[in-house]
Amino acid sequence: MFIKSLKLKGFKSFADETEIRFSKGINCIVGPNGCGKSNIVDALKWIVGDTSIKGMRASNIKDVIFKGSEGRRAARSAEVSITLIKDDLFTFSESEVELKRRIKSTGDSEFLINNRKVRLKDIQEFFASIGLGNRDYAFFEQGQIDRVLKMKPQERRLLIDEAAGITSFKEKKEETLQK
Ligand code: ATP
Numbered sequence: 001m002f003i004k005s006l007k008l009k010g011f012k013s014f015a016d017e018t019e020i021r022f023s024k025g026i027n028c029i030v031g032p033n034g035c036g037k038s039n040i041v042d043a044l045k046w047i048v049g050d051t052s053i054k055g056m057r058a059s060n061i062k063d064v065i066f067k068g069s070e071g072r073r074a075a076r077s078a079e080v081s082i083t084l085i086k087d088d089l090f091t092f093s094e095s096e097v098e099l100k101r102r103i104k105s106t107g108d109s110e111f112l113i114n115n116r117k118v119r120l121k122d123i124q125e126f127f128a129s130i131g132l133g134n135r136d137y138a139f140f141e142q143g144q145i146d147r148v149l150k151m152k153p154q155e156r157r158l159l160i161d162e163a164a165g166i167t168s169f170k171e172k173k174e175e176t177l178q179k
């Protein structure tokens with residue numbers, strides 16, 4: 001799998017619709033301080049299903065919506081979509097899949113997979129199924145390498161489970177046992 005593109009509209013500092021195209025392999029985002037590099041990473045985390053306000057570097061869930069600037073009105077909603085290119089890991093028949101997440105200023109959220117309305121849980125499950133759960137290992141931010149090095153063996157095991165794709169099966173098992 002690889003990310004073909006990420007589209008942001010009204011998300012944080014990206015007032016206008018902006019498409020960021022990625023290529024296979026390592027991609028780098030460079031730019032001066034405050035230009036929005038970390039906002040792009042926030043958008044990736046958000047579309048993968050992050051629900052934490054802290055994860056978005058915000059104090060309110062609606063802070064991801066462009067708040068306006070001089071001569072520019074605030075946006076009514078924030079939208080992020082990601083297009084992924086299929087490989088063997090996909091259970092989808094399409095060669096590309098597009099996932100979209102939208103939040104309105106009223107606080108209402110919407111989630112879509114290939115333009116079909118789904119639940120947040122479906123988006124999270126989709127990413128978990130391709131080994132990109134929004135958990136500990138997928139996004140390594142400042143200070144996180146240190147954290148991993150200082151982990152207890154049991155904690156590190158959870159990280160390895162997640163990276164190996166076992167966690168989603170463990171969760172499904174727990175869910176079934178609870179029913
Ligand atoms: P650095 O190199 O310092 O890490 P960066 O490129 O990562 O910078 P970001 O943190 O992505 O920069 O962007 C910060 C900018 O995004 C700030 O100017 C901030 O005001 C703006 N910003 C964040 N949230 C919003 C929002 N909801 N509406 C408008 N602008 C926003």
Ligand code: MG
Pocket residue numbers: 037038039
């Ligand atoms: Mg930054």
